[in-house]
Amino acid sequence: MKKVLVITYYWPPAGGPGVQRWLKFVKYFRDYGIEPVVYIPENPHYPLLDTSLLADVPKDIKILKHTIFEPYGLSKLISGSKTERISSGVITEKNQSVLERIMLWVRGNFFIPDARKFWVNPSVRFLGPILKEEGIETIITTGPPHSLHLIGLKLKERSGLQWIADFRDPWTSIGYHQKLKLTTSAQKKHKELEREVLNTADKIVVTSKTTKEEFQALTPRPIRVITNGFDWKDNTSISLDQKFTIAHIGSMLTKRNPLNLWKVLGELVQENADFKDSLQLNFVGVVGQDILDSLSEFGISEYASILGYVPHEEAVSFQQKSQVLLLVEIDSKETVGIIPGKFFEYLRAKRPILGIGPAHWEVAEMISETASGQFFDHANESELKSVLLNWFQRYKNNSLKVPAINIERYSRQELTRQFADYI
Numbered sequence: 001m002k003k004v005l006v007i008t009y010y011w012p013p014a015g016g017p018g019v020q021r022w023l024k025f026v027k028y029f030r031d032y033g034i035e036p037v038v039y040i041p042e043n044p045h046y047p048l049l050d051t052s053l054l055a056d057v058p059k060d061i062k063i064l065k066h067t068i069f070e071p072y073g074l075s076k077l078i079s080g081s082k083t084e085r086i087s088s089g090v091i092t093e094k095n096q097s098v099l100e101r102i103m104l105w106v107r108g109n110f111f112i113p114d115a116r117k118f119w120v121n122p123s124v125r126f127l128g129p130i131l132k133e134e135g136i137e138t139i140i141t142t143g144p145p146h147s148l149h150l151i152g153l154k155l156k157e158r159s160g161l162q163w164i165a166d167f168r169d170p171w172t173s174i175g176y177h178q179k180l181k182l183t184t185s186a187q188k189k190h191k192e193l194e195r196e197v198l199n200t201a202d203k204i205v206v207t208s209k210t211t212k213e214e215f216q217a218l219t220p221r222p223i224r225v226i227t228n229g230f231d232w233k234d235n236t237s238i239s240l241d242q243k244f245t246i247a248h249i250g251s252m253l254t255k256r257n258p259l260n261l262w263k264v265l266g267e268l269v270q271e272n273a274d275f276k277d278s279l280q281l282n283f284v285g286v287v288g289q290d291i292l293d294s295l296s297e298f299g300i301s302e303y304a305s306i307l308g309y310v311p312h313e314e315a316v317s318f319q320q321k322s323q324v325l326l327l328v329e330i331d332s333k334e335t336v337g338i339i340p341g342k343f344f345e346y347l348r349a350k351r352p353i354l355g356i357g358p359a360h361w362e363v364a365e366m367i368s369e370t371a372s373g374q375f376f377d378h379a380n381e382s383e384l385k386s387v388l389l390n391w392f393q394r395y396k397n398n399s400l401k402v403p404a405i406n407i408e409r410y411s412r413q414e415l416t417r418q419f420a421d422y423i
Helices: 015-033 049-055 081-085 098-110 117-134 147-159 174-177 185-200 209-216 259-271 275-280 291-296 314-321 342-348 363-369 382-396 412-422
Strands: 001-005 036-039 062-067 139-141 162-165 202-207 223-225 244-249 280-284 303-304 326-327 351-355 373-377
Touching: 001 015, 001 117, 001 147, 015 036, 015 049, 015 412, 036 117, 062 117, 081 412, 098 326, 117 147, 117 162, 147 162, 147 185, 162 185, 202 209, 202 291, 202 412, 223 280, 244 314, 259 275, 259 280, 259 291, 259 351, 259 382, 275 280, 275 382, 280 314, 314 342, 326 342, 326 382, 342 351, 351 382, 363 373, 373 382
Parallel strands: 001 036, 001 139, 036 062, 139 162, 162 202, 202 223, 244 280, 244 326, 280 303, 326 351, 351 373
Antiparallel strands: none
């Protein structure tokens, strides 16, 4: 078997979507001739915990750990809640306090590329001798946090081993990057590091075609799109909800606020007594205050249940029993290439997907190709209303379902095969 070193920050018991991509690759690598060794921080700062994901970690896998210094631990002494939001990428521009503005400025200009930068040099010293001891043939780094790519960069320079840089999200073009109050010199440093990583790695992996096109303008290195996916084994036999449930799984945060949907739903509960009696909105995850305010504004707060973060296996159950699954992205050109990880699990659930996002969103094409639902931009109201009424009538007739064709390409096993071939 080929032996690879996987360097990742997020690993069980961390919760959230960032952990699952590499947890699943590691879970299935051996089926395709790859023996993984995983390197993670010993004392990480995880905003979310989900111990249920530990069940997917292969029992005899080798996991290396090394201590990490994270300034988030110090800043929590000043303001725990604000630190949690910033470290999670939850950056609100409305009603920011002076403290939040200062913390963002420090985060963007002193911690480049991010607050995990202090793990880079200790990790390089720790891993250097281990590469030979373990017979490592390929180094894989995954970000964000993108500071982990700097570990790969330095190990590549010292060892000459093949290095693959996996980008779960873009670097300098991701939406929150512009909110970090960067100085000109800090922005320049971010871009220099991005270019250095992209032009030193032997191979690059991204999760969307849009990011591939963006990176191709920065490097001649080979770039492969390997999306996130779903696990066939993440499945339970469950009955559909009795109510006409529209469920959003995951965080509904800054600017991810589909005003057209809330307006249409407000009109439908006023115009249609049957719809009013049947509607149920389920939010499984963190919900921003702007979302809550909008639900109240359009008169649909009473139909909403805010369920908060739940373990992954429970989130899968919500996906499979909901009548409709809501997928929303910020209305911005920077988010056209963002494909939420939950989209693929939505496909697995084979429930109608209601996608609302920016024009030319990459997800819109994927929804169409898989016949898994309908997509609307944030300005569309009339067609959205017609589709919801159609789905509601089909729900009443017990015929609301979608074919979800050609989804096998997004299974974790198939994606792992693709990655193994690329190695």
